[in-house]
Amino acid sequence: MSASEETAARIEASAATVRQPLARASHVPYRLYSDPAVLALEKERLFMKDWLAVGRVEQIPNTGDHLTLDVFDEPVVIARNAKGEINAFSNFCLHRGAEISRKGIGNVTEFTCPYHNWLYDLDGNLVGAPHMRDTEGFEVHKCRLPRVRVDTWGGFIFINFDVTAPPLAEFVSVFAKEFSFLRMEDCAIGAQVEFNLGCNWKFVVENLFDVYHVTTIHAGTFGKYRDTVDYFTDAPGQASLFGYYKSAPSMDSGKSLFGHMPWLADKPDTFACSGFQGPNIQMFGRCDGVIVHTIWPIAPDRTRMKSYLLFPRSFFDDPDFQQKADKYADYLKKIIDEDEAAITSLQRAANSRLFHPGRMAKLEHGVYNVLNYYLDRIVPRH
Amino acid sequence: MSSKSIWIPIARTDDPVPRHGKAVEVQGEHLALFTVEGRFYVTSNVCTHQFALLTDGYVEDDCVDCPMHQGRFHIPTGEVRGGPVSKCLRTYPVRIDGNDICVEFSAA
Numbered sequence: 001m002s003a004s005e006e007t008a009a010r011i012e013a014s015a016a017t018v019r020q021p022l023a024r025a026s027h028v029p030y031r032l033y034s035d036p037a038v039l040a041l042e043k044e045r046l047f048m049k050d051w052l053a054v055g056r057v058e059q060i061p062n063t064g065d066h067l068t069l070d071v072f073d074e075p076v077v078i079a080r081n082a083k084g085e086i087n088a089f090s091n092f093c094l095h096r097g098a099e100i101s102r103k104g105i106g107n108v109t110e111f112t113c114p115y116h117n118w119l120y121d122l123d124g125n126l127v128g129a130p131h132m133r134d135t136e137g138f139e140v141h142k143c144r145l146p147r148v149r150v151d152t153w154g155g156f157i158f159i160n161f162d163v164t165a166p167p168l169a170e171f172v173s174v175f176a177k178e179f180s181f182l183r184m185e186d187c188a189i190g191a192q193v194e195f196n197l198g199c200n201w202k203f204v205v206e207n208l209f210d211v212y213h214v215t216t217i218h219a220g221t222f223g224k225y226r227d228t229v230d231y232f233t234d235a236p237g238q239a240s241l242f243g244y245y246k247s248a249p250s251m252d253s254g255k256s257l258f259g260h261m262p263w264l265a266d267k268p269d270t271f272a273c274s275g276f277q278g279p280n281i282q283m284f285g286r287c288d289g290v291i292v293h294t295i296w297p298i299a300p301d302r303t304r305m306k307s308y309l310l311f312p313r314s315f316f317d318d319p320d321f322q323q324k325a326d327k328y329a330d331y332l333k334k335i336i337d338e339d340e341a342a343i344t345s346l347q348r349a350a351n352s353r354l355f356h357p358g359r360m361a362k363l364e365h366g367v368y369n370v371l372n373y374y375l376d377r378i379v380p381r382h
Numbered sequence: 383m384s385s386k387s388i389w390i391p392i393a394r395t396d397d398p399v400p401r402h403g404k405a406v407e408v409q410g411e412h413l414a415l416f417t418v419e420g421r422f423y424v425t426s427n428v429c430t431h432q433f434a435l436l437t438d439g440y441v442e443d444d445c446v447d448c449p450m451h452q453g454r455f456h457i458p459t460g461e462v463r464g465g466p467v468s469k470c471l472r473t474y475p476v477r478i479d480g481n482d483i484c485v486e487f488s489a490a
Contacts, residue, residue: 110466112432119451119466127466128451133440140452 004044007037012379017357018371019381025368027357028375030350033200039300045378046279047072051151051158051171053281053294054078056308058155058188060086064108064122068101071159071296076148077101077111078157081122088150088159089124094143120145154184155310156292174238175277182273182285183263187310190289190325195305195336199347201280201297202374204305207343208282208293209241209274209366217338221331222247225254226272232365240369241276248272249288251331256288257324261312264288276370278377289315291332301347307332391482392424403427403437403446408487413474415483416457418444422476423457424485430469 066079075091093113119128124145151168225248248254414427434450453467460471475486
């Protein structure tokens with residue numbers, strides 16, 4: 001048995017606590033949240049197979065605009081070329097592996113490796129290399145940076161490291177069918193927030209679907225506005241991770257600063273929905289906008305959450321738009337601050353030999369569903 | 383001809399020009415002297431893409447390839463003939479005064 005098979009067998013044994021009806025379920029052993037071997041398997045079986053949302057099309061609107069990222073230790077550049085196409089390719093020079101593009105968002109006409117000046121175009125083709133004329137058999141025009149698959153849906157840029165993975169349209173089809181009415185492709189980023197959390201990524205994912213904690217930890221914020229009901233269903237597959245409930249716009253006052261999204265004019269102010277797209281996207285829709293979180297494991301006990309606050313493009317005409325959008329971002333920070341203390345303490349429990357995870361409440365249906373969904377991907381049921 | 387321009391001798395006709403051109407500095411400007419089919423031509427010696435001296439590159443027929451990223455320029459006209467370059471190379475009028483190769487140079 002290989003090391004990864006052994007890890008898979010341990011995960012499968014741990015899964016037994018949630019692979020039964022919710023009324024009989026317990027939380028899974030916390031080794032799943034602390035063991036580096038588990039994260040390594042999650043990387044191979046989830047993140048290196050699935051489409052990953054790494055940005056938004058409106059972040060790179062013009063020729064030469066690009067995003068430079070590290071995705072699970074893979075340095076990647078996502079660039080828009082003169083034809084308007086978005087390409088993704090590795091961010092390392094074909095010569096010695098130096099980064100050809102600096103982290104973040106930028107605009108260039110071409111990428112020049114800072115080490116020995118090799119030159120790449122916006123599609124990742126090598127177009128020039130100094131003093132290589134005497135190098136036998138080396139042909140500049142036959143060289144290109146490794147391509148990473150890239151496609152877009154709902155205004156998001158997705159990449160995929162697996163050449164055999166199905167197309168993005170198929171990957172997001174269930175989610176797209178359910179939530180196309182939110183028209184995220186007609187929205188743009190009003191604000192963006194990044195959180196660095198000292199706990200396992202699954203604690204973050206579970207927390208976002210945990211109805212049970214809302215009236216305690218969030219009593220002073222959105223807990224006031226939200227109904228404490230189990231809105232998750234036992235529908236098979238991904239549909240078990242979609243839900244509709246009553247809440248309020250994501251603002252202190254519970255009142256929108258913008259009004260309804262034009263296409264949700266017929267929804268009540270209390271409209272709320274949430275959805276999951278594996279492996280790491282959690283979406284929360286309200287009458288006036290959509291918040292999408294992408295949750296990235298950094299280490300077994302470290303997670304980066306990138307949150308996109310999306311609003312219809314028509315809202316951007318409001319002269320006070322940015323000031324208002326920033327208020328939504330501040331409110332989100334307040335909520336995640338409330339969560340942070342609790343979810344990072346879970347990580348400490350994971351290190352205790354005396355802690356044995358407890359029973360689940362009915363209000364943890366979302367946690368139960370997302371755990372089962374995740375476990376079925378890592379260690380499929382026989 | 384502009385009244386400010388002057389003819390400056392940059393080499394002698396009996397000095398051999400290296401196969402890949404000769405670098406000449408005139409009033410702080412990098413110039414390149416080439417011969418194509420027995421005729422003398424002078425261009426800027428600096429690639430229009432990134433900084434590199436074309437005389438460190440390679441002449442093939444009537445074109446010079448930049449050593450850095452293989453931008454290719456037509457020596458007699460300065461036109462771009464290939465590579466990642468979009469801007470033409472500046473060329474300078476040349477005349478022979480006795481044994482001197484002179485280039486018309488605008489001091490301004």
